[in-house]
Amino acid sequence: MSQYEFYEVIKKPPVAWVYLNRPDKKNAMNPPAWKESIPIFEDIDKDPDIRVAVIAGRGPCFSAGIDLMGMAGEMPELMDSDQKGGVKWSLLKKISAMQDAISCIEWCRKPVIAAIHGHCIGAGLDMATACDIRICAADAVFCLKEAAVGFVADVGVLQRIPRIVGQGFARELAYTAKTIDAQKAAQMLLVNEIYPDAAAVMEGAEKLAAQIADNPPLAVQASKDVLNHGAEKSVEDGLKYVASVSANIIPSKDLMEAIAAFSEKRKPVFTGE
Numbered sequence: 001m002s003q004y005e006f007y008e009v010i011k012k013p014p015v016a017w018v019y020l021n022r023p024d025k026k027n028a029m030n031p032p033a034w035k036e037s038i039p040i041f042e043d044i045d046k047d048p049d050i051r052v053a054v055i056a057g058r059g060p061c062f063s064a065g066i067d068l069m070g071m072a073g074e075m076p077e078l079m080d081s082d083q084k085g086g087v088k089w090s091l092l093k094k095i096s097a098m099q100d101a102i103s104c105i106e107w108c109r110k111p112v113i114a115a116i117h118g119h120c121i122g123a124g125l126d127m128a129t130a131c132d133i134r135i136c137a138a139d140a141v142f143c144l145k146e147a148a149v150g151f152v153a154d155v156g157v158l159q160r161i162p163r164i165v166g167q168g169f170a171r172e173l174a175y176t177a178k179t180i181d182a183q184k185a186a187q188m189l190l191v192n193e194i195y196p197d198a199a200a201v202m203e204g205a206e207k208l209a210a211q212i213a214d215n216p217p218l219a220v221q222a223s224k225d226v227l228n229h230g231a232e233k234s235v236e237d238g239l240k241y242v243a244s245v246s247a248n249i250i251p252s253k254d255l256m257e258a259i260a261a262f263s264e265k266r267k268p269v270f271t272g273e
């Protein structure tokens with residue numbers, strides 16, 4: 001039995017699988033979805049046996065986005081046409097909490113792979129773009145749908161997607177709210193790889209996770225940290241930052257192990273120390 005209401009977390013060290021698990025509602029993200037992601041990714045961050053996480057959807061798709069009916073009850077401010085200042089102030093706090101529910105994927109120091117099949121809409125795409133790597137099945141469809149539903153996408157996708165696909169494609173997706181298929185998503189580099197079906201994309205994620213987990217965890221996690229830090233900085237800022245991170249993770253036992261294993265012609269065993 002999963003300890004979470006919306007997600008199912010299965011740890012198969014060194015990989016943690018985080019499933020969006022509300023298949024009868026196309027994994028529409030209801031109130032528990034927005035509360036449970038933070039403790040899940042904090043736990044993955046601190047679990048020494050886990051080196052990589054994969055997010056995937058149970059059932060027919062990755063996610064049909066925010067639970068339109070379920071979240072309206074949680075945020076009565078959305079329906080309050082006579083909004084006074086205090087109402088907006090409380091809405092601001094709730095939006096910020098929802099942003100954190102997506103950003104926690106980026107804050108997690110372990111790399112996170114999104115393995116996508118079927119619909120990946122609105123909040124589903126918001127979540128996928130906070131992941132380090134996206135791969136998908138041939139049946140995947142993507143939609144930055146918020147504008148079509150009357151929202152400005154406010155939980156991070158407008159900040160993150162231009163860095164992945166560039167400003168031109170980001171603006172096309174945001175303004176038109178059009179649905180694109182897997183081929184188009186790959187062409188704009190939104191996904192790294194297309195697999196024939198859902199089973200194949202999960203296998204692909206497993207292999208990718210294993211390749212990442214084979215490397216010294218400190219070096220991988222420091223790479224994520226430096227890539228996150230560098231996303232909006234100049235090369236010069238990035239170089240100063242990486243020098244400091246690098247000085248903090250070397251020397252390590254894993255570095256010695258890599259050198260020893262190379263000279264002894266054997267596979268290294270990395271421990272994260």
Ligand SMILES: C/C=C/C(=O)SCCNC(=O)CCNC(=O)[C@H](O)C(C)(C)COP(=O)(O)OP(=O)(O)OC[C@H]1O[C@@H](n2cnc3c(N)ncnc32)[C@H](O)[C@@H]1OP(=O)(O)O
Pocket residue numbers: 024025026028029064065066067068069070119121122123124126145146149151153154155
């Ligand atoms: C900050 C974030 C903002 C956003 O995320 S904005 C985007 C919000 N999402 C949407 O606008 C998408 C809404 N859903 C759909 O358009 C359709 O679904 C799909 C195209 C994804 C799939 O269509 P089909 O295959 O015909 O399935 P079905 O019968 O519509 O859905 C199955 C059950 O899932 C529920 N459901 C689907 N999406 C949502 C949703 N986003 N919020 C709440 N419920 C949803 C339905 O109602 C239904 O339920 P029942 O079987 O009880 O009738």
